[in-house]
Amino acid sequence: MIKLYGGVFSRAAIVKWYLEELKIPYEFVLVDLQSGINLQSDYLAIHPFGKVPAIADGDFILWESGAILIYLAQKYDRMLDTVEKQAIVNQWILFGNSTLGDGLFSPQNSTKETPRLLGKLDSIFASQSYLTGDRLTAADIAVGAVLNYVIMMIKDFDYSPYPNVSAYIQRLRDRPAFQSSMTLK
Numbered sequence: 433m434i435k436l437y438g439g440v441f442s443r444a445a446i447v448k449w450y451l452e453e454l455k456i457p458y459e460f461v462l463v464d465l466q467s468g469i470n471l472q473s474d475y476l477a478i479h480p481f482g483k484v485p486a487i488a489d490g491d492f493i494l495w496e497s498g499a500i501l502i503y504l505a506q507k508y509d510r511m512l513d514t515v516e517k518q519a520i521v522n523q524w525i526l527f528g529n530s531t532l533g534d535g536l537f538s539p540q541n542s543t544k545e546t547p548r549l550l551g552k553l554d555s556i557f558a559s560q561s562y563l564t565g566d567r568l569t570a571a572d573i574a575v576g577a578v579l580n581y582v583i584m585m586i587k588d589f590d591y592s593p594y595p596n597v598s599a600y601i602q603r604l605r606d607r608p609a610f611q612s613s614m615t616l617k
């Protein structure tokens with residue numbers, strides 16, 4: 433069974449969300465980041481930088497949430513049956529974990545980047561429910577997680593100029609796998 437190493441309120445929630453969407457059985461291993469156990473040798477053998485998330489799929493160990501999403505998509509999403517389909521999903525995962533996150537959260541860039549990024553996403557969601565069409569993929573996990581973190585972390589962030597993005601976030605929040613993974617309980 434896959435082991436998912438994560439902290440409380442950490443980016444491991446993103447991987448948990450995707451594992452639950454895929455209905456893959458997994459064991460959550462709590463790494464207490466407050467205690468510093470993540471910087472001790474046992475955990476450094478899993479993640480050399482002492483961060484979460486990481487997974488162990490049998491003997492195979494992988495860390496960095498985007499890499500884990502790509503691995504799980506490649507291995508378990510049967511609909512991604514061509515290199516090109518997988519590459520488009522990878523593109524969105526990297527976009528979510530770099531361009532989108534940097535643009536929305538960066539104090540220097542967010543004023544310029546927010547309308548540019550959310551404006552385009554809003555026009556995409558005017559005609560489709562998910563990033564690659566009518567079904568959720570790992571692309572939506574990465575991008576949706578960032579859009580959701582914005583609400584949690586930037587007080588008074590206003591999504592109202594982007595009604596299709598708001599509807600998309602709500603669509604993701606309505607999913608049982610999101611609710612059991614990404615909500616603060």
Ligand SMILES: N[C@@H](CCC(=O)N[C@@H](CS)C(=O)NCC(=O)O)C(=O)O
Pocket residue numbers: 439441442443444465470482483484485495496497498
């Ligand atoms: N880009 C990495 C970020 C990993 C990361 O910074 N994780 C945080 C928790 S969300 C962490 O492990 N912090 C503990 C520390 O830095 O000691 C990913 O997405 O996996």
